[in-house]
Structure formats: C-alpha cells, structure tokens
Amino acid sequence: MNEQAILLNEQEFSKRTIEILREIRTRHPLIHHITNFVVMNSTANVTLAIGASPIMAHAHEEMENMSSFAGALNLNIGTLTPYWVDSMIIAGKTAGKRGIPIVLDPVGSGATPLRTEAVKKIIAEVPVTIIRGNASEIMSLFAPEEEIKIRGVDSLETVDAVRDGAHRLAGILKKVIAITGEVDFITNGEQAIEVHNGHPMFGLVTGTGCAATTAISCFCAVEPDPLTAAAAALGYYGLAGEEAARISKGPGSFQVALYDSLYNLSEDTMLEKLKIKPVMNLPQQSYGVSEE
Numbered sequence: 001m002n003e004q005a006i007l008l009n010e011q012e013f014s015k016r017t018i019e020i021l022r023e024i025r026t027r028h029p030l031i032h033h034i035t036n037f038v039v040m041n042s043t044a045n046v047t048l049a050i051g052a053s054p055i056m057a058h059a060h061e062e063m064e065n066m067s068s069f070a071g072a073l074n075l076n077i078g079t080l081t082p083y084w085v086d087s088m089i090i091a092g093k094t095a096g097k098r099g100i101p102i103v104l105d106p107v108g109s110g111a112t113p114l115r116t117e118a119v120k121k122i123i124a125e126v127p128v129t130i131i132r133g134n135a136s137e138i139m140s141l142f143a144p145e146e147e148i149k150i151r152g153v154d155s156l157e158t159v160d161a162v163r164d165g166a167h168r169l170a171g172i173l174k175k176v177i178a179i180t181g182e183v184d185f186i187t188n189g190e191q192a193i194e195v196h197n198g199h200p201m202f203g204l205v206t207g208t209g210c211a212a213t214t215a216i217s218c219f220c221a222v223e224p225d226p227l228t229a230a231a232a233a234l235g236y237y238g239l240a241g242e243e244a245a246r247i248s249k250g251p252g253s254f255q256v257a258l259y260d261s262l263y264n265l266s267e268d269t270m271l272e273k274l275k276i277k278p279v280m281n282l283p284q285q286s287y288g289v290s291e292e
Contacts, residue, residue: 013235018267032066035076046259071100088126101129105209133179158181170187193279195277197237201244
C-alpha cells in the first residue's frame with residue numbers, strides 16, 4: 001500500500017465528523033441495504049435519522065440497477081440464505097465497477113460454516129471497502145476455527161485480543177476493518193484509530209451493531225477515505241448512544257432516544273465529547289494470517 005497521510009488528531013477528527021455529517025444531510029445519499037429481517041426497520045430509521053435515504057432490495061432481477069445509483073452498498077448476513085449471498089455478489093460486483101463503497105457486516109461469522117464460508121466468498125468475489133464486526137466475527141476471518149469464541153451473533157472475545165490479527169489482515173486484504181466493542185478499533189493495515197465513544201446499553205437492544213454498520217455506510221457515501229469514514233461514523237454513533245442512555249430508562253426508551261440523538265446531536269456536543277484518537281503504537285501481529 002502507498003504511504004498514507006498523517007492521521008487527524010482528536011480535535012481535527014471531531015471537526016471532520018461534523019463536516020461529513022453536514023455533507024450527508026446536504027446530499028441525502030441513497031444507501032442500498034441487503035440486510036436481515038430482524039433489523040430492516042431499525043436500520044432504515046437510523047439511516048433516515050443520520051440524513052441519508054434507505055432502500056432495502058434483495059431480488060436478483062434488480063440488483064444491478066439498484067446498485068448502479070446508490071451512494072453506498074450495505075451487505076449484512078444476519079438472516080442468511082444462499083439466494084441472498086448471490087444477491088450480495090451481484091450487487092457488489094456492480095457497485096465495485098462503479099466505484100461505489102461497499103460495507104460488509106459479517107453477522108455471526110464463526111458461529112456456523114455457512115456464515116463463515118459466505119463471508120469469505122463475498123470478500124473473495126466483491127471489492128468490499130470496509131468490514132465492520134464484533135471481535136469474534138472479525139477473528140473468524142483469520143484465526144483457526146477452534147480459537148473462535150462466539151455464541152450465536154454475540155462475541156465472546158475482546159477487541160484487544162483480535163486487533164493484532166485484524167491489523168495484519170487489513171493490510172493483506174487492502175480493506176478497512178472496524179472492530180466494535182468497549183473501545184472500537186479501526187485499521188487499514190497501515191494506520192489505526194480508536195473510538196472511545198459508546199455505551200453498554202447498545203448490548204441490550206437488538207440490531208445496534210447492524211446500525212453501526214449502517215452509520216458507516218452513510219458516512220462512506222460522502223467521505224472518500226474509508227478509514228476516516230468508519231472512524232467518524234463510529235464516533236458519532238457511539239456518542240449518540242451515550243446521549244440516548246443519559247435520558248432513557250431502559251432498552252425500549254433507549255432505542256427511541258437513539259434515533260432522536262442521531263438526529264439532534266449538536267455540533268457543540270460533538271466538538272466537546274467525541275473521542276476519536278489515532279493509534280500511535282500500532283499492534284504487533286501475533287496471528288499467522290495468510291493471504292489465502
């Protein structure tokens with residue numbers, strides 16, 4: 001990979017996040033989701049709250065047309081079928097030819113061979129831009145099967161345990177990998193960023209990880225640098241979660257408050273509370289990640 005520009009510092013990242021959000025709300029990019037049944041409504045609402053426009057489309061017959069005019073393509077394997085994998089590949093190839101960013105959410109990868117093999121097939125055949133997952137899902141992309149700790153779609157691994165392997169894998173694949181957890185870790189294989197925004201309440205509402213991927217999709221629809229887009233989106237989304245948790249009484253009111261916070265989060269609050277930080281000492285690779 002070519003030498004990258006120096007990363008923004010924390011204050012500059014806050015300002016850039018605000019600029020990207022303004023651009024989303026000016027352009028209202030269309031985000032094409034091929035996503036799971038559980039989160040279609042909630043991720044559509046998140047997309048609207050951010051300022052973009054959602055479309056949920058899965059039929060093979062419209063994949064090429066739909067992907068040709070979207071601002072970004074969001075691929076999510078949460079309720080997986082072979083038909084949908086084919087839809088993702090058709091849409092992904094069209095988006096790739098047109099330079100449209102593609103964000104992949106490997107929901108539950110590592111839990112079953114179907115999911116793990118589907119993710120690897122998509123990565124092999126589609127020019128994915130960003131992969132966003134929890135620690136166990138990302139580990140499934142480079143670690144031996146017996147080392148992966150996952151329960152359904154829930155991670156039993158920590159971000160710290162997989163960041164080394166993810167950093168190296170990102171360099172090999174030449175893609176951005178974003179691992180979300182208590183502290184998010186985003187890397188392109190050369191540079192890395194940590195996001196220290198977020199709240200435990202995210203873990204009590206279904207689909208909040210998928211919504212984080214949707215936020216990334218919205219941001220990369222207008223921001224050409226995928227590392228910056230992913231980090232800024234996760235900072236903004238995590239801070240909205242903090243603000244929502246502050247005023248909610250439990251998981252139900254948190255979900256509603258999250259939509260409101262994504263919509264209403266002020267620029268002053270972002271300047272004051274966003275915690276998006278470049279990683280100065282990059283991790284040493286501890287896993288034998290191969291290019292195969």
